[in-house]
Every structure is written in structure tokens, then in C-alpha cells.
Amino acid sequence: MIEVQNLIKKYGDTYAVDDVSFSIKQGEIVGFLGPNGAGKTTTMNILTGYLSPTMGKVLIDGIDIMEKPIEAKRNIGFLPETPPLYTDMTVYEFLCFVYELKCCDLNKEKHLNEVISTVKINDVKDRLIRNLSKGYKQRVGIASAIIGNPKIIILDEPTVGLDPQQIIEIRNLIRILGKSHTVILSSHLLNEVQAVCTRILIINQGRIIADEKASNLLGSLGQSTKIKVKVSGPQKEVYSILNSLPGVTKITESGIKEGDSFTFLVESKNGIDIRKPMFNALAKKNFPIMGLENTEGELEDVFVKLIDSDKRR
Ligand code: ADP
Numbered sequence: 001m002i003e004v005q006n007l008i009k010k011y012g013d014t015y016a017v018d019d020v021s022f023s024i025k026q027g028e029i030v031g032f033l034g035p036n037g038a039g040k041t042t043t044m045n046i047l048t049g050y051l052s053p054t055m056g057k058v059l060i061d062g063i064d065i066m067e068k069p070i071e072a073k074r075n076i077g078f079l080p081e082t083p084p085l086y087t088d089m090t091v092y093e094f095l096c097f098v099y100e101l102k103c104c105d106l107n108k109e110k111h112l113n114e115v116i117s118t119v120k121i122n123d124v125k126d127r128l129i130r131n132l133s134k135g136y137k138q139r140v141g142i143a144s145a146i147i148g149n150p151k152i153i154i155l156d157e158p159t160v161g162l163d164p165q166q167i168i169e170i171r172n173l174i175r176i177l178g179k180s181h182t183v184i185l186s187s188h189l190l191n192e193v194q195a196v197c198t199r200i201l202i203i204n205q206g207r208i209i210a211d212e213k214a215s216n217l218l219g220s221l222g223q224s225t226k227i228k229v230k231v232s233g234p235q236k237e238v239y240s241i242l243n244s245l246p247g248v249t250k251i252t253e254s255g256i257k258e259g260d261s262f263t264f265l266v267e268s269k270n271g272i273d274i275r276k277p278m279f280n281a282l283a284k285k286n287f288p289i290m291g292l293e294n295t296e297g298e299l300e301d302v303f304v305k306l307i308d309s310d311k312r313r
Helices: 040-047 069-073 091-101 108-118 134-146 164-180 190-196 214-220 235-243 275-284 298-312
Strands: 002-011 014-024 029-033 055-060 076-079 152-156 182-187 199-204 207-212 225-232 248-258 261-268 289-294
Touching: 002 040, 014 040, 014 055, 014 207, 029 040, 029 164, 029 190, 040 055, 040 152, 040 182, 055 069, 076 134, 091 108, 091 134, 108 134, 108 164, 134 152, 134 164, 164 182, 164 190, 182 190, 199 298, 207 298, 225 248, 225 275, 235 248, 235 261, 235 275, 261 289, 275 289
Parallel strands: 029 182, 029 199, 076 152, 152 182
Antiparallel strands: 002 014, 002 055, 199 207, 225 261, 225 289, 248 261
């Protein structure tokens, strides 16, 4: 659906995008992740035909965006980081305007009503855009991106500046869009792409440094998996059972004692899930597991590690 070949964008002597290639299949929800200044917006702007690359090629559904921009762009709905909205129009007026601008040939009223219902802005459709909350403005931006039923939706930092409730709502909306569209979303937030995307591309200093399923990202980097487990039983004995499990690399006793339960942080080798053998071994001794959780920040660690090792190259 999207084919990016050896993309380069230079500003003066600076490479904002430095030989980036990837392809995205129909139906994927891809997160484009990187720290600020990594080259996300520049790449998005080239994908949408808004900027031309210094070198390289972008094919949208087989169409070269530089050679046939109008045809290629018909397949794309774009939500820039700051959505361009005419704030003196009502929501409905604005969507009609976008419909005309995109020269849509779908049944206008039916299509706009579908769009309004998908992004859930029915209750504000007659309000002036300038009076809407930031979350609703973002929905209107997304509505304008999906007018004309493009196959691909590209969203640049779609939740920046929203409050936690609005973030949840916009992420849910992106998941819904992902059922019927190919979606690329850029973000500097790991938990965002992890929550929504099926695949993660990590960009740093203009280069792709990882391209993985979120679940593979941990394993492929040799990162250990950490779980926190609370077990009811004698501390020393539980420790030695945990320590004997295959794949376990390190155990840290948290020092937390609740009744007769102790909490341990258990690290295991990349890709090894110790939960089942741990359950069986502890059950055999009649030491019940009172709590179990994956520790947070694992992917966050990977992200920082990746960026660090890229800097040292
Ligand atoms: P991101 O979206 O990941 O934060 P950008 O694509 O905006 O990153 O920027 C990538 C790099 O290119 C940064 O170093 C930025 O300063 C530089 N850059 C972006 N736009 C311009 C421009 N118009 N002129 C000069 N440098 C730019």
C-alpha cells in the first residue's frame, strides 16, 4: 500500500531524513516513533506529497506521489500535527467545504453523516469550530482526513495537547479507523504506539533503527523480561524455587512483606515466558501466587537503549 524507497531530505547540510526505506501493507496500523527532531514530521510530509524529497521515491498504492500527486493523494487522508481548520465555520460547514475541496463523488449528505457518526461529532456539528474543545477539534480534523474514504490515514502526533480522557477517546477512534484503513501514526510516546499499533518503526536522526512488531521489539534486542511476583510462603524457599526456573537471570527481593507473602522481581532471558513453569513449581510446594504483574517501562527501556546505541555508532 505504501512503498518508501531510499528517501533523503536535506536542509542545507543537515539530513532530516537519511536514506529511509520501508513498506506498509494494507490494513496495518504502523506507529512511527522517535524522539523530537528525529524526522517524523518530515517523513509524513513527504508521504503525503506536502514536501518533496531531496532523493528517493514514495509509491502510494503503486502510484508515484511525485509523478502523479493528485491521483496518489486521493488515497491519503492526512491529519497534520496542527489540523488546518476554519474556526469561523460550523463543523458541518467545514466538512462540506472539505468535501468540495476533495472533489468527492460520493453521496454528500450520506457520506458526511457517516463520517460524523464515525468520529462521534454529531452533537457539535452545528457549533462554530472555534468554540470546540481541543479534543473535538482533533475529531473534526480526523473527520476531514477521512472524507472521501481514502485507503490510508496518516496522523502526525494525533494526541499532543489533549487531556487523558480525550487521549483515550482519540486512541479508540484510531483503532476503529484501523479496521477499515491502513493507518500510520507518528508519536514520540512509546505507550501510544504500543496501545494502538500492530507494528512499530523507530526513527532516530533521520534513520530507521528498528522495524518490528511491538511484541518482538523486546525479544529481538536481548532485553530481559521483568515480572513482579508476590508469593505466600517462606522467603528463602520461594527464592530458591524461582531461582531454579529455566531462563531466570536475576531475582531481586523487594523487601516488601505482607502477611506471609513476599514480593520478588524476577528477570528472565529474552523471549522466555516463565509464568507457567513458575506457577507449576510454586503450586507443587503449595506456595500460592498472590500477585503477578509485568513491570512497566520495558519498552521504554528498549527505546532509550536503541537511541543510545544509535548515538554511539
Ligand atoms: P520530528 O517530527 O521527529 O520532531 P522533524 O521532521 O520535524 O522531526 O525534523 C527533523 C530534523 O529536520 C530536525 O533536526 C529539524 O530541526 C530539521 N528541520 C525540519 N524542518 C526544517 C526546515 N524547514 N528547515 C530546516 N531544518 C528543518
